[in-house]
Amino acid sequence: MMRPLFLSLLLACASPGFSQDAPPPAANQAEEIEFSANLLTYDENADLVTATGDVILTRDGTRLTADRVRWERKTGLVEADGRVLIVDPSGNRVVGDRIALTDSLKDGFVSNILLVLEDGSRLAAVDGVRKDEVTTLNRAVYSPCAVVDANGCPLRPVWQIKALRIVHDPARGLVSYQKARLEMFGIPLVALPGLSHPDNFDRNRSGLLGPDVRFNRFLGAEVSLPYFISFAPNRDLTLTPFLYTGVNPVLGASYRHLFDAGPIEIGGRITWARGQTLAPDGVSLLDTANRIRGNLDIKGQLNHGDGWRSTFSSRLATDDNFLGRYQISYDDRLRSTWNLEHFGGQSYLSVQxxxxxGLRATDRADTTPLALPLVDFRWRLPLQPLGGALMLHVNSLNIHRAAGQDMTRALASLQWDRSWLSTAGQRLTLTALVRGDVYNTRNGELADLPLYAGENGWKARAIPLVAADIEWPLAGALWGGTQTLTPHIQFVASRAGVNSGIPNEDARAIDLEDINLFSLNRFPGFDRWEGGARITYGATWTWNAPGLAASAQLGQSYRFSSEGNLYPDGTGLSNRFSDLVGRFNIRIGRWVELSQRVRIDNENLAIRRNETDVTFGTRSTYATVGYFKYNRNINLEDLRDHEELRLGGRLPVGRFWAVYGAIIVDLTSRADDPLTVNDGFQPIRHRVGVTYLDDCLEFGLSWRRDYVSNINIRRGNSFLFTLSLKNLGI
Incomplete structure (x- = not known):
């Protein structure tokens, strides 16, 4: 980091007190200066002190070395020449052929100067002058890049800034440039009028940050110019004007504040522009009148002490397609949440x-739910009846819609668990649970689907459950490694028929998977309960050897009684024998990793769900393949079938360059989903680019193409150029 460079240069330190013929120095000089040289002489007639040969002066932590130092006591001029090197307490180094100072040690001149800063950055100049602690370098150049290669041979800096004059003002903590120009790879690129930056490159100092340059068909050329404002070490504001050639400019802002309790960040963008809405044909877009458009993002976390913490996050937009129109986000649903938590030794409380x-064209604000409050309390009781553990769970939820189904729910459960480990290694766990729910439904006839509707008024239900779970790990040697086979059997019995008249708000996305196969209730949430008696069975196999690993899990359940239409077709649970679910993983060193999750139809062995991800290579050189297909024949809109392929990769080219690319292809056809408009091969988007990265420079150029259009995304090309110069914020 840059510091005052001449640093009260200790050269008054050339104390003649070390010469036998010299007059004694002042006491304060002798106390402040450490001095050594091969030869020290004093000319009494000229009042001149001369030190030669490996001269070393040290004062207040600053060290000067030179071949020769001369001090003219009459004029107060101190001169050093021959391999002059000054090192200040911060580690900054000044190298020059000749340096001249007044005996005030504050003003001076250096010729052919090189400054090596603490972080390795270099400032070089033909000469430099320091007056009133302000240093001015003439015909100077700055660069943090390496100037020698790995073999010690000279190397042209990747980039440098040449200036007619560079001024360092330590009182202001600022380095400023006059008539500066940026050069990259030896090629002059752009003038930088008015360039300045903090002398210690403090990330909390105000200043202009690096611009981003983009281009796409609908916004035109885009340049963003962020300006960072630091109010204090814990508070700052970044203002970013976004300038476009195709649309009106946008102003962005991001405010951050780190309180003693935790961080808060508030950001957003605003503009005056036309919006877009979906035409009556449901396909084309219509422009609306000019109006204020923008978005607001708020997030933070505050610790209140004594185990209390609040977390909050809010995302809002003025209209459906502002975020997509300006390529800020392609999310079609924004969420705002607040959560007050308390962490006790054996308890947990959450109030949310x-x-x-909703940003989709079909979303309606009057049917969008507001969940307030959602209360969840869990307490592991200190009691241990029959040697087991007791857990009390209380939950409450209120959901309101302006024109839709409203619901209030309260429930409480008490669960007892105890585990045994036999001498043969089997693990047996017994569970008993009792739960009571109370619901109040309003406007049930306005539910999204009849399947989700509840009966208006009050409803209550009692749910008892007992379960037994047995696991038996078996280990042994295999192919130079160790394998473990763990059979797993679970029996669950609970009251059936407890869902009649109960609204369904949080248990809609039911789908049998490997992660919920052995759950006591395989519905997400609380509004639906899987009753009756069932047995679940499966096995997990793992194998580990040096540089190799593999695992597999497969399981199924059988329900002894039928619960009618509780489980929608295609969820894997609609028959007494469930579908088979499994997970498979293979790892070969650090080069290959495969993960697959499947669900197999229990009647015809058709693959109902297939999620496969494969990664080849290392962190710097890799290829990825992702594929998933849902073939569940589900008619519910939020569980529609889909097929997708994802490809990506990165390849270094030489030491500093790399190319990368990624593509997403929608393989869904009308045979998979009658509502789709795709033909079975529809690219969604692709991105390709090139990057350069070394110790002082990073830049990249990428091309993105979107192949589909909707209210948030427009078909077309986008180009992005990024540039980052070390220490300049650019």
Missing amino acids: GWAFQ
């Missing part, structure tokens, strides 16, 4: 609120 903003 949730609000949503």
